[in-house]
Amino acid sequence: MSKLPKMTQFSVLPRIQDCLRSFHGSLVLLGLFVGLCYLPIWLAGLLDRVPQSSDGFTLATAFVGLSLYMLWKQHRQLAQLEASEADRLLGHMLIIAAIGLFPFCRFAIWPQAILWALILSGIACSTWGLRFFAQHQLLVAAALATVYPRPTVPVRLLWEAITPYKFLERWMAQAGAGALQLLGWPATAVQSLVTFPEGAVDVNWGCNGFDMALIMAVTGLVMGVFLKQSWKKTLGFVGIGIVAALAFNVPRIMLLAVASVYWGQSWFDFWHGPWGGQLFTGLLFTVYYYTVMAMVKRRSGKAA
Structure with a gap:
């Protein structure tokens, strides 16, 4: 041996x-x-x-x-x-x-x-x-x-220090209520609440899309580095990731609000829990990946 x-x-x-x-x-x-x-x-x-x-x-x-x-x-x-x-x-x-x-x-x-x-x-x-x-x-x-195992914490503290109280939560509640109204639901936004005649749901920090926007910003940075893109293009990837995360969070707010008020606690727990959240996250990453790769291929084609 x-x-x-x-x-x-x-x-x-x-x-x-x-x-x-x-x-x-x-x-x-x-x-x-x-x-x-x-x-x-x-x-x-x-x-x-x-x-x-x-x-x-x-x-x-x-x-x-x-x-x-x-x-x-x-x-x-x-x-x-x-x-x-x-x-x-x-x-x-x-x-x-x-x-x-x-x-x-x-x-x-x-x-x-x-x-x-x-x-x-x-x-x-x-x-x-x-x-x-x-x-x-x-x-x-x-x-x-x-160096810090929870990198979202200091970024959150900085965000809350420079923005009005519950700024993003209120914005998400308004966007979700407005989109629900377009679909015929009797929804209105009151501060960070999405309200219906039968009840209401509060948009808290975990559902405001900030953490996912931060992850997508880092994802854009990583993709720019790995794909050897210029700083300008990499910053573009970061910006697109942030916008995509916030945009995808609006239908999630809509779904959670309807599930909480009309479908019962079990449906709300599913969509608010890891399984329902991963469905939105997976869809977000898929759309973002193909969008970035299409941009890279198009620009590479123009350069050629």
């Missing part, structure tokens, strides 16, 4: 030994060890709300995949970068500060996420220099978006 190659011994250990020969390498390894300590907390936060909604999980995994893909794609360019003495000192200070504070910040996810972001920034700064952040902005943004 032939022995399997000892991948750990021949691949990982020499690299670790090389890192330990320098102060920079040892500090990077120590920072990565702190990342391993944070990993179980990150995974627990990522999986915590999956039974209620998979939007945050989808978004987080998309950012992880995008950052790893871009890191692999640009590894040759990164190998040519070298940090100056000042950049290396700055990076080391960030890593040391984050490592020193980490044991005192285990009380919540968000301070650990901030410190992990500082460690990653310090590793990049001390290895590739500050030029890395200017030359690889998309990679930096995608990597930093992975």
Whole structure:
């Protein structure tokens, strides 16, 4: 029987030994060890709300995949970068500060996420220099978006800080009620409520389409990167994804409102739950994918 190659011994250990020969390498390894300590907390936060909604999980995994893909794609360019003495000192200070504070910040996810972001920034700064952040902005943004397991939360807080109270919920209620009126239903919108003579349903945050619009924006970004499109075209994909998500959310609001008032709780639970939601999501992604691919093929044809 032939022995399997000892991948750990021949691949990982020499690299670790090389890192330990320098102060920079040892500090990077120590920072990565702190990342391993944070990993179980990150995974627990990522999986915590999956039974209620998979939007945050989808978004987080998309950012992880995008950052790893871009890191692999640009590894040759990164190998040519070298940090100056000042950049290396700055990076080391960030890593040391984050490592020193980490044991005192285990009380919540968000301070650990901030410190992990500082460690990653310090590793990049001390290895590739500050030029890395200017030359690889998309990679930096995608990597930093992975440090917190619920990326929709900070975006939601920012959205609620700059918009009026329940702005999107009220807009969705009005759009849903208006579309129902066109179909002959006696629906009206009162704030974030879609009302009928027999009852009403409230459009809450989970049904306003924001999370799905965010996912579609990231989907457009990922497709633009993978299809090697220009920044202008990629931003177009992002915009189309946001508009498509909000447009598809209107018939979902209509269906949920009718089901809640007229069809009974079981039908409302089905369309509001994961199975009914996945039907809309699947249809949205299918339409969006073929729309983007048609745009890419049409523009490629014109360029030829």
